[in-house]
Amino acid sequence: MEALKNRIKQDGVVLGSQVLKVDSFLNHRVDPALMSAIGDTFADLFAEDRITRVLTIESSGIAPAVFAALRLEVDLIFARKRKSLTLRDDLYTEKAYSFTKQEENEITVSKHFLGADDRILIIDDFLANGQAALALARIVEQAGAQVAGIGIVIEKSFQNGRQVLQDAGYRVESLARVASLDGNEIRFVEVEAE
Numbered sequence: 001m002e003a004l005k006n007r008i009k010q011d012g013v014v015l016g017s018q019v020l021k022v023d024s025f026l027n028h029r030v031d032p033a034l035m036s037a038i039g040d041t042f043a044d045l046f047a048e049d050r051i052t053r054v055l056t057i058e059s060s061g062i063a064p065a066v067f068a069a070l071r072l073e074v075d076l077i078f079a080r081k082r083k084s085l086t087l088r089d090d091l092y093t094e095k096a097y098s099f100t101k102q103e104e105n106e107i108t109v110s111k112h113f114l115g116a117d118d119r120i121l122i123i124d125d126f127l128a129n130g131q132a133a134l135a136l137a138r139i140v141e142q143a144g145a146q147v148a149g150i151g152i153v154i155e156k157s158f159q160n161g162r163q164v165l166q167d168a169g170y171r172v173e174s175l176a177r178v179a180s181l182d183g184n185e186i187r188f189v190e191v192e193a194e
């Protein structure tokens with residue numbers, strides 16, 4: 001998605017060679033026009049997939065996911081993160097190791113909001129090693145529902161998340177694929193190589 005790649009080039013801040021900071025339009029301050037265009041793109045990519053719900057994880061997945069849900073005319077559910085949890089019968093729970101916080105979170109979704117008939121589009125802001133998306137997918141499967149696909153705003157293609165998710169059998173659609181952050185420079189995956 002050209003507008004997204006241009007914005008990443010313009011405003012993305014490289015932290016080391018592993019982390020990209022996009023606080024000025026996605027992770028802290030949010031650009032609603034860009035989020036709306038991102039929502040349109042996800043909706044187009046999954047238009048034929050009979051999506052019944054969009055699922056993301058708080059907090060940075062919510063902005064792009066809400067626009068995708070709006071365009072697909074379905075509800076959005078965001079999984080909640082807790083450090084620890086006393087077990088509750090009405091929640092699906094999964095553990096997810098956080099790449100940025102370097103700690104394990106327990107993520108939860110109410111059993112009231114996912115059902116066996118659902119076809120779910122999972123959305124997240126970043127894909128690094130795939131642990132957040134995989135935890136969401138396991139929750140969908142706990143509910144007996146289907147993962148129709150995984151939509152990622154920014155994929156760091158030098159990490160193994162795409163491979164992990166594809167090996168698990170999921171379709172992955174990323175709107176920007178970062179090939180490298182080495183030397184303080186943001187390089188994208190060439191379209192031909194996608």
Ligand code: 5GP
Nearest residue numbers: 019020099100126127128129130131132161
């Ligand atoms: P994964 O679970 O794929 O290893 O990591 C994805 C999650 O970690 C995303 O939900 C995102 O919040 C966070 N994350 C991973 N890499 C980055 C990054 O380079 N920048 C930012 N802002 N968040 C990241």
